[in-house]
Amino acid sequence: MADFVSASWSLAIIVVVLLSIGACWLLAWSVSRQRVPDSPAESAGVIDSSDEPSTDPRAVGTTGHVWDETLEELNNPLPRWWLYLFYGTCVFGVVYLLAYPGLGSRSGWLDWSSASQYDDEVEAARAVYEPLFANYLEQEVETVAEDPTAIAMGERLFLTYCAQCHGSDARGGRSFPNLADNDWLGMATTTHVKNTILNGRIAVMPSMLAAVGNSEEGLDQVAHYVLSLSESNHDVELAAAGQARFAVCAACHGAEGKGNPAIGAPNLTDDIWLYGGSLETIKDGVRAGLQNQMPAFGELLGEGKAHVLAAYVWSLSAEHRNP
């Protein structure tokens, strides 16, 4: 609670707050002691304009305050219990300020803070939901992936934590992988999926500009060769010239361009293009290299949610595994 630059600020606030409450009490008390002469309003008995004091039993007294010559304040007394309500609010105010962090930087009897309330609520929620996830943690991800309840939970978690990048249908977008196909850019195992959720992942392809001849021509040739691998539209001559240059790429992508799951190098022979499959995009990638990162979610989600999420993600590609 050390939000003040000087401790005297805290003291000043305590003094001002308590003085204000005291002043309210004093005001209510002084009003209750006040007496006003019991003269009926001069203009209240409009019908009766004679000078003699009104004997009309229905006339009402005034407080004696007069403004603008004729504007009088009538006295319709409040019930006395209303006064006790005022005193009550003063007492409540003091008790409340003592119980909660209301007086300067005092933390109050209850030791309450919004942060501690948040922690309590998180703890309460954890007590409810932890057993659910603990139950799934005892099962293999593949087993959980066949449990409809777990999949429904996983879908809700996915829409909350993952859909921002991978899309609500998990099919990704440019530079965000499609999770519903069977192209895992790495090991096609549930352990791999779960680890990726927990620990995140960094992908790097270095710039290959120098390695392909440091020229626009070299880039064109290797790009057309890459396009030819997936039988996309390409220039046959340029592709043929690019084949030799692809040798440096083969270190990661393999001699046939089929990628290497062990280091997450993509397969270039399918029609899945994480960063786009146009000639220009491929040339840009080779020229400048590519970098990509999925953040680690382990700390935010905990292992239970990551386990259920991995099962959900795994279930999305089930049709590709068991055609």
Next chain:
Amino acid sequence: MNPSAPLHRDDRPEARSLLEVSKKLYPRAVSGVFARWRWALVWATQLVFYGLPWISWNERQAVLFDLAARRFHIFGLVLHPQDFIYLTALLVLSAMSLFLFTTVAGRLWCGYACPQTVYTEIFLWIERRIEGDRARRMKLDASPWTVQKFRKKALKHAAWLAVALWTGITFVGYFTPIRELVPAVATLALGPWQAFWILFYSFATWGNAGFLREQVCKYMCPYARFQGVMVDRDTLVITYDEHRGEPRGARSRKAVSVGGDCVDCSLCVQVCPTGIDIRDGQQYECIGCAACIDACDQVMDKVGSARGLIRYDTLNGVEQGLERSSLLARVFRPRVLLYAAILATVSVVLALSVISRVPLKVDVMRDRGVLLREVKNGQIENVYRLMISNGTERERVFVLNVTGLADIAIDSERVVRVDASANRLVPVRVRATPDPSARGSQPIMFEIVADDDPDVVRQTSASFYLPTGS
């Protein structure tokens, strides 16, 4: 008479305080046509209030406001927070009814139907059964404490608290199933919030109807104060006929109309639940309960004068001596007709809206992360989330469809099963063939229809993004 200034008739000391000790009132029991009306309304309102939660409908409580599930059951109707507009309409209806009734016949609501009046009436009845009527209650309160007095007071409070507690339980029974609540009360197995609200509502009933009574109307109720602006000189209010009554005074049986008809028996003051003297004219404290009319009519019968020295009449009526027919004719004045027209319009609109209500709601949210995807055959793909709310109390299957662009179709599951009275968030993938001339955002239309009822259908517009260029 000075209707604009609040009036008091006190034994005034030389100097007055700005606060005063409110005097305890001992309203005397009264019988008569208006007292019977009030009791009829006590029965009617309380039978509804206490009885409604016990009625079942389709194997559930007929009227249940389930706050936790955010579902509000009113017989066949299931309302969701999205239907809040109906509550607004209900409040408009209540306000307009209040305006209309008050303009025609003053504070009818206050005098006959307001819970403050109704519970005070019930509590007064209990008080009378145990402590006796006005004079005996005054004597009892003035007497020193004895075992007998303590026994009476204890019995009264026990009876009051029983009614108050049952009222609290019934109130909470509108929000949590009452058939589970009552056993929970019996076995002290209540949740903390249930216990709090039962006790809170009981305490409020006991305090308001047992102790605060007219103080609520005089100092706390905002409606009491603003109803004055709806009363005009042609509004039926409770009036004392000054011309006929004055000069007041006791008279011997043989004397024939020496003075006015008022015998100054003060019964009209004794029966008044707010402790005023109606003979002082219109006062803001008057809740229009007509107890003084019943009391005065009985006295007039006894002394052999015509009834109606205190009666429902209008200010114009009393001053100009208008006939009943002429009073009735004046009911149809612009203000009344306007309130009635608004009331009728809102009622009809509300009724039509409830009848034609489609128990299905759909919200379409475009995926924000992924604008669009190029997929095979040169098609463009967009992703949406559809929040589908099934407003019926059984599981339902809905079929999704989309229109608006060439070859537009849903690529994901088109048949969606939603549980009874539940919401479901469904990711939906839509593909379309881009028209070369169209770029950017294009309007499309989702149509969601129940597979068992083509009338249960919703159409919702959305945007489909095409590439912006080259």
